[in-house]
Amino acid sequence: xIGRQLRGANAYHAGVAAEQSVAVDYQRRGCRIAHTxxxxxxxxxxxxxxxxxxxVFIEVKKSRTFDAAAQRLGRxxxxxxxxxxxxxxxxxxxxxxxxxxxxxALVDGRGAVxxxxxxxxxx
Numbered sequence: 001x002i003g004r005q006l007r008g009a010n011a012y013h014a015g016v017a018a019e020q021s022v023a024v025d026y027q028r029r030g031c032r033i034a035h036t037x038x039x040x041x042x043x044x045x046x047x048x049x050x051x052x053x054x055x056v057f058i059e060v061k062k063s064r065t066f067d068a069a070a071q072r073l074g075r076x077x078x079x080x081x082x083x084x085x086x087x088x089x090x091x092x093x094x095x096x097x098x099x100x101x102x103x104x105a106l107v108d109g110r111g112a113v114x115x116x117x118x119x120x121x122x123x
Contacts, residue, residue, distance in 0.1 A: 018062040018107040019046055025105070025113045031056065042083030047105075055092065055100040057085045059119075064109040070116075073104060078120060 023033045026049045034055075035048040047058035059081055063069035081102065092098045104119035 014062060015060070017111075019060050021107060021111060021113055022058065022060050022105040022115075023047055023049075025115065026056070026058070038084070038088060040084045040087040042085075042087050043080035045081060045084050045088065048088065053099055055089070055098055056103055057081065057088075057100065058103045058105050060105045060107065062107040066106045066108050066112075066114050069106040069108065070104065078102075082120075 019036060023036065026033060026047070029051075031049040031051045033047060034050050035045070038045045038048050045057050046060040049056040049058060059073060059077075061069040061072045063072060085100065085102070086096065089096050089098050089100065101118045102120040104116040106114045106116070108114075
């Protein structure tokens with residue numbers, strides 16, 4: 001049981017480190033990180049950034065390669081992210097009409113970051 005707990009703790013900390021790397025990347029691009037690990041009834045969103053007047057919902061995936069990381073995002077998770085984003089937008093002044101997008105941030109085993117903007121297509 002100790003081995004499983006240790007692996008779980010290592011995975012958690014690796015995920016947090018990946019999210020921090022992605023947050024720094026977005027800040028370098030001029031975005032402001034508004035929330036980390038925002039949780040609503042619909043699920044959790046890893047990062048929420050503000051890019052001017054736009055809201056950017058960011059899902060972070062880490063694996064040995066960018067391709068392997070990208071494959072970790074499935075349809076069910078995308079649906080949960082969309083539900084959580086809709087809930088978040090309820091608190092925005094323009095509500096569901098807020099300019100927004102979903103980005104997928106991939107982090108490889110070396111810690112390199114690759115961003116796929118508007119990864120879910122036109123919203």
